[in-house]
Amino acid sequence: MTTVLDAAMALLLQTGFVDGLIEFVQPDVLVEVVVRGLAKSAIYIMIAAGLTLIFGLLGVLNFAHGALTMIGAYLGGVVMVLTVGSGTGPWARLALFFVAMAVVFGLLAALGGSIEIALIRPLYDRAPIYQILLTFGVTLILEELVRIVVQFYGLQPIAEWQEALGTIPVFLDTSHSLGPISVRGLALFEILLGVLTVAAIWGFLTHTRYGLFIRAGSEDSEMAEALGIDVRRVFTVVFALGAGIAGIAGTLLMWDQVWGASVPLAADALLPAFVVVIIGGLGTFRGTVYAALLVGLVDATMTWWFVNAVEFSALPQMTIFLLLVLVLILKPQGLFGVAEVGGH
Amino acid sequence: MLDVDDIESYYGESHILEGVSLSVERGEVVALMGRNGVGKTTTLRSILQLTPPRSGSVRYDGTELVGLRTHEVAEMGVGWIPEDRRIFSQLTVEENLRVSVPDGSDVADALSVAFETFPILDERREQAAGTLSGGQQQMLALGRGLVGDNDLLLVDEPSEGLAPQIVADVADALAATASETTMLLVEQNLPLALDLADRFYVLDNGRVVDDGDADAVSADDERLRRYLSA
Numbered sequence: 001m002t003t004v005l006d007a008a009m010a011l012l013l014q015t016g017f018v019d020g021l022i023e024f025v026q027p028d029v030l031v032e033v034v035v036r037g038l039a040k041s042a043i044y045i046m047i048a049a050g051l052t053l054i055f056g057l058l059g060v061l062n063f064a065h066g067a068l069t070m071i072g073a074y075l076g077g078v079v080m081v082l083t084v085g086s087g088t089g090p091w092a093r094l095a096l097f098f099v100a101m102a103v104v105f106g107l108l109a110a111l112g113g114s115i116e117i118a119l120i121r122p123l124y125d126r127a128p129i130y131q132i133l134l135t136f137g138v139t140l141i142l143e144e145l146v147r148i149v150v151q152f153y154g155l156q157p158i159a160e161w162q163e164a165l166g167t168i169p170v171f172l173d174t175s176h177s178l179g180p181i182s183v184r185g186l187a188l189f190e191i192l193l194g195v196l197t198v199a200a201i202w203g204f205l206t207h208t209r210y211g212l213f214i215r216a217g218s219e220d221s222e223m224a225e226a227l228g229i230d231v232r233r234v235f236t237v238v239f240a241l242g243a244g245i246a247g248i249a250g251t252l253l254m255w256d257q258v259w260g261a262s263v264p265l266a267a268d269a270l271l272p273a274f275v276v277v278i279i280g281g282l283g284t285f286r287g288t289v290y291a292a293l294l295v296g297l298v299d300a301t302m303t304w305w306f307v308n309a310v311e312f313s314a315l316p317q318m319t320i321f322l323l324l325v326l327v328l329i330l331k332p333q334g335l336f337g338v339a340e341v342g343g344h
Numbered sequence: 345m346l347d348v349d350d351i352e353s354y355y356g357e358s359h360i361l362e363g364v365s366l367s368v369e370r371g372e373v374v375a376l377m378g379r380n381g382v383g384k385t386t387t388l389r390s391i392l393q394l395t396p397p398r399s400g401s402v403r404y405d406g407t408e409l410v411g412l413r414t415h416e417v418a419e420m421g422v423g424w425i426p427e428d429r430r431i432f433s434q435l436t437v438e439e440n441l442r443v444s445v446p447d448g449s450d451v452a453d454a455l456s457v458a459f460e461t462f463p464i465l466d467e468r469r470e471q472a473a474g475t476l477s478g479g480q481q482q483m484l485a486l487g488r489g490l491v492g493d494n495d496l497l498l499v500d501e502p503s504e505g506l507a508p509q510i511v512a513d514v515a516d517a518l519a520a521t522a523s524e525t526t527m528l529l530v531e532q533n534l535p536l537a538l539d540l541a542d543r544f545y546v547l548d549n550g551r552v553v554d555d556g557d558a559d560a561v562s563a564d565d566e567r568l569r570r571y572l573s574a
Binding site: 215 | 423446
């Protein structure tokens with residue numbers, strides 16, 4: 001037994017575990033990791049929020065959510081590339097970004113609303129597998145359409161759209177130092193947008209009459225209908241909102257080198273969005289927010305750890321899935337989930 | 345006020361209502377009685393168009409309801425107090441009431457009506473509705489019917505699953521509610537139902553098999569018992 005422990009200790013020392021631990025708890029390293037983690041959390045919240053709202057009310061697992069995010073990234077990029085010139089100042093670029101976000105939100109909400117009315121509405125009374133197959137099919141169609149359009153304009157669909165990445169204001173693209181701490185401007189901007197998104201959705205759900213309809217309908221849509229609420233219309237509005245939020249997230253990702261506008265962004269965004277939504281508990285907005293915070297911070301910690309302290313750079317990419325497995329084993333309904341959610 | 349004429353309703357392929365006809369006049373309390381599974385709940389669901397009848401007609405103040413959507417029926421002033429109450433457990437008591445107030449009505453006025461009728465709801469207004477006791481949840485369900493500005497309430501098994509001393513409270517609550525609106529009441533508790541009702545219908549195997557004035561019968565009558573005891 002002692003020999004096993006000795007061997008383990010020796011291995012830890014050899015792999016630099018103890019050195020890593022000492023370095024990790026340095027204040028500047030900790031702050032940097034936390035900021036990076038919060039930036040990741042903000043992105044996860046933004047790509048998962050629409051998914052969880054839609055599932056909570058409609059009971060539909062929207063596999064097209066990632067494709068909507070991807071389209072949002074391209075559309076946001078189009079607005080930026082068309083309006084930003086080399087002479088455009090950083091603040092003007094920031095202002096144009098918010099214009100792009102508003103445009104993308106509107107277009108994606110219209111697209112989402114149309115998809116709900118034309119394709120999903122006829123399937124509510126069917127088993128969930130029909131909606132999953134349908135939205136999966138929608139993803140394939142949207143991805144192919146975007147691939148065709150992108151190639152037509154001479155862009156590489158697999159690679160990130162560099163021109164769109166280039167429209168980022170200089171103060172977001174560079175790192176800013178505060179004493180010993182150095183943080184990239186974009187990370188802070190992502191955190192800010194994440195906070196604004198959560199506040200806006202939370203305010204809408206808890207402080208408006210329509211939000212009240214959505215919360216009531218999420219719990220019992222038949223009862224809500226019997227109280228005089230046109231639940232079908234609420235479904236369409238929520239699907240449109242969810243798609244619009246996916247588009248906003250995409251617009252943000254267009255500026256982030258790790259993501260960037262590309263066709264594979266659809267899958268790259270869908271996977272973590274599902275992980276976050278499942279960890280939080282399907283359909284609960286609060287759970288999604290907490291899960292995104294957890295996943296983002298754990299992800300950033302593990303990334304730092306397995307890059308700087310222990311050489312095992314493949315592990316960070318698996319971290320969020322390991323976290324998912326762990327949560328599903330310990331609490332199968334998710335951290336904040338109730339046994340039954342969804343309007344159907 | 346309400347005229348149900350020869351409706352036939354199905355759940356999937358099972359034929360639940362095989363030609364039910366009944367009527368409710370304004371101001372009345374009408375009891376709908378019968379054993380479990382004879383179609384009482386389905387009758388209420390068919391009136392609301394939650395389970396639209398495949399044939400027959402449901403007229404409310406002369407308007408045909410068959411073909412309308414449930415929220416349209418509700419907007420016309422038909423309220424539903426369902427079996428198991430189905431309050432929104434995650435919402436607060438006040439939000440449960442608020443969500444039931446029709447668009448354009450004064451929310452504060454509507455809430456004060458419910459709180460005057462059921463003061464306990466006022467005390468608990470900030471509480472999550474799921475944390476209320478069974479009797480309080482039933483009062484909330486009735487309160488939701490009251491604030492809905494309804495002229496006709498369809499009340500399904502309000503005393504089910506409640507302790508006897510709570511049933512007395514709920515009976516008082518029902519009486520208070522009935523003084524405000526017309527009511528079609530499904531209730532297994534015969535003394536309670538006959539005490540509140542002006543008239544009754546008895547349902548058996550998806551058909552109306554008896555009806556009459558509530559005063560003319562008592563809970564022990566063989567006339568009722570043969571359809572109601574298991």
